[in-house]
Amino acid sequence: MAKKVGIFGGTFDPIHIGHLRGALEVAEQLGFEELRLIPSARPPHRDTPQVSAADRLAMVEQAVAGVPPLKVDDRELKRDMPSYSIDTLESLRTELAAADQLFLLLGWDAFCGLPTWHRWEELLEHCHILVLQRPDADSEAPEALRDLLAARSVSDPQVLSGPSGQIAFVWQTPLAVSATQIRNLLASGKSVRFLVPDAVLAYIHAHGLYRAPN
Ligand code: ATP
Numbered sequence: 001m002a003k004k005v006g007i008f009g010g011t012f013d014p015i016h017i018g019h020l021r022g023a024l025e026v027a028e029q030l031g032f033e034e035l036r037l038i039p040s041a042r043p044p045h046r047d048t049p050q051v052s053a054a055d056r057l058a059m060v061e062q063a064v065a066g067v068p069p070l071k072v073d074d075r076e077l078k079r080d081m082p083s084y085s086i087d088t089l090e091s092l093r094t095e096l097a098a099a100d101q102l103f104l105l106l107g108w109d110a111f112c113g114l115p116t117w118h119r120w121e122e123l124l125e126h127c128h129i130l131v132l133q134r135p136d137a138d139s140e141a142p143e144a145l146r147d148l149l150a151a152r153s154v155s156d157p158q159v160l161s162g163p164s165g166q167i168a169f170v171w172q173t174p175l176a177v178s179a180t181q182i183r184n185l186l187a188s189g190k191s192v193r194f195l196v197p198d199a200v201l202a203y204i205h206a207h208g209l210y211r212a213p214n
Contacts, residue, residue: 002163005096006035006130008105009076009085011042011179012056014204015063016196018177020070022132025172026105027069030130030157035105036073037064041082051209053077062199084118089126101163102127105170115144124152128160129167133174186210 008023019037027035039056057074064070075091076083085104092102104127106114111131114120123129141149149167154160157168182192187210193201204210 002099002101003096004030004032004101004103005092006030006032006103006105007038007073007088007092007127008035009038009040009088012037012039012060013042013051013179014056014059014182014196014200014209016177016179016182016200017194018175020063020067020197021175022107022172023070023105024067026103026130026132026170029170030103030160032069032103034069034071036071038073038076038088040076041079055203055207055209059196059200059203062203063197065199086117086119086122086126089123093126099163101160103130103160104128105130105132107132112142112145115142124165124167127164130157131167131169132172133169183210187212 006023006027008019010019012019015037023035023037026032037060039053039060041053042056057072057077060072064072076088089102089104096102104123106129108131111129114123117123152165153167153169155168157170160166160168177195182195185192185195186204189212192204196204
């Protein structure tokens with residue numbers, strides 16, 4: 001029986017309920033055996049407070065502890081350079097059986113940026129793409145994605161067939177939360193309770209993360 005594995009990448013700076021609730025709902029809707037959250041190495045141009053990759057990883061670990069089928073996969077942080085999704089997919093594929101279904105979850109904003117990704121046209125050779133609608137997003141897909149959507153999208157994510165190659169949009173409880181908002185709240189001394197799991201909040205406080213510099 002083919003296994004269903006989902007992957008969800010992000011900087012997770014920090015991980016929040018928008019990521020977690022979306023991941024869990026999709027995993028349950030589609031019956032994933034596992035859904036791996038993959039923290040990415042932060043691109044050097046991102047201008048954020050100094051939170052290490054180890055802290056971002058630890059927060060994801062805290063967030064998913066005891067929440068099957070969510071798991072953490074730290075392969076992108078183990079590399080020296082920020083990695084391309086195509087490399088991650090190729091690496092994951094070596095660990096799966098050929099018939100296993102691999103699903104790449106992307107928020108709508110991330111999906112719209114797809115044409116700028118390295119070797120983006122090859123992504124669907126390795127996985128299906130599931131697009132999570134984000135409440136604060138524009139509704140028009142960029143021009144460069146229209147042909148791809150016309151050729152590859154299916155209206156019902158439940159009917160995605162085979163190991164890879166199709167695109168579907170998935171429903172999730174709309175939660176207009178972003179990591180940027182959370183960092184800003186913390187930097188101005190406000191609470192982020194209920195926007196992140198309590199264990200993540202405890203980690204943030206214990207390690208003094210995201211505080212405004214004195
Ligand atoms: P930042 O505000 O720092 O840009 P972010 O909240 O967008 O961060 P990322 O780690 O950059 O979080 O996002 C990882 C993935 O999660 C992306 O595909 C993004 O679209 C998706 N995502 C983030 N927040 C939400 C949300 N509230 N609902 C649905 N998807 C989300």
